[in-house]
Amino acid sequence: LLPERLRSRWADVRRHVLALDFVPEFIAQAQREAQRRGALHVDFRVGRMEDFAEAGPFDLAILASVTQYLSDADLAALLGALRARMAPGGKVYVRASTHFTGYANTAGAYQAIYRPPRAYERHFRQAGFRVLATRLSPEYTYDDLIADYLGAIDRVTLGLLRRSALLARAIFAVAVALRPLVLDLPIGVLNLLRAPSPKLRSHHFVLEAPR
Numbered sequence: 601l602l603p604e605r606l607r608s609r610w611a612d613v614r615r616h617v618l619a620l621d622f623v624p625e626f627i628a629q630a631q632r633e634a635q636r637r638g639a640l641h642v643d644f645r646v647g648r649m650e651d652f653a654e655a656g657p658f659d660l661a662i663l664a665s666v667t668q669y670l671s672d673a674d675l676a677a678l679l680g681a682l683r684a685r686m687a688p689g690g691k692v693y694v695r696a697s698t699h700f701t702g703y704a705n706t707a708g709a710y711q712a713i714y715r716p717p718r719a720y721e722r723h724f725r726q727a728g729f730r731v732l733a734t735r736l737s738p739e740y741t742y743d744d745l746i747a748d749y750l751g752a753i754d755r756v757t758l759g760l761l762r763r764s765a766l767l768a769r770a771i772f773a774v775a776v777a778l779r780p781l782v783l784d785l786p787i788g789v790l791n792l793l794r795a796p797s798p799k800l801r802s803h804h805f806v807l808e809a810p811r
Contacts, residue, residue, distance in 0.1 A: 656685030679727035686809035
């Protein structure tokens with residue numbers, strides 16, 4: 601719902617921006633980029649929304665690739681804190697990795713909860729938001745799947761794709777041309793079987809705080 605070229609300009613058109621992240625390294629990187637752009641009105645903080653009682657009220661909030669890393673309890677806490685800090689009629693844009701039936705990756709270093717879109721909508725409404733729109737992002741889904749395919753081929757061939765950019769581009773072109781077979785058919789089968797596949801989806805949600 602917010603293309604990259606528009607997201608990158610939000611800091612330039614708002615009077616004040618509060619940017620939060622759990623990871624100090626990410627905040628440091630964002631601060632360097634803001635300084636390069638001259639965006640001196642952006643206030644960078646390390647922590648959670650719940651930690652900043654004085655923040656707000658906000659006209660706009662963006663949650664980008666955050667919610668899938670939160671438990672249901674932590675998600676409810678975040679949404680409740682955000683709802684309390686939104687101006688009447690304020691908008692919230694959420695991008696989340698999702699799964700058709702719900703799937704939790706709890707093993708290994710990378711852990712995430714891929715909720716169904718309807719589960720997110722339920723969380724949003726319970727927090728007091730009105731859900732204005734829910735949209736699937738097929739571009740992210742397909743790029744992500746092709747990247748997984750290429751990575752698997754590269755591992756099986758002991759790094760062949762990293763040594764041959766031409767071959768990698770050729771495989772990518774074939775995958776794009778055969779999209780119905782590469783993407784649509786496997787996802788359809790997995791959804792029909794209600795199988796715990798990888799996330800395979802990305803959804804955008806638009807929320808509104810009560811007026």
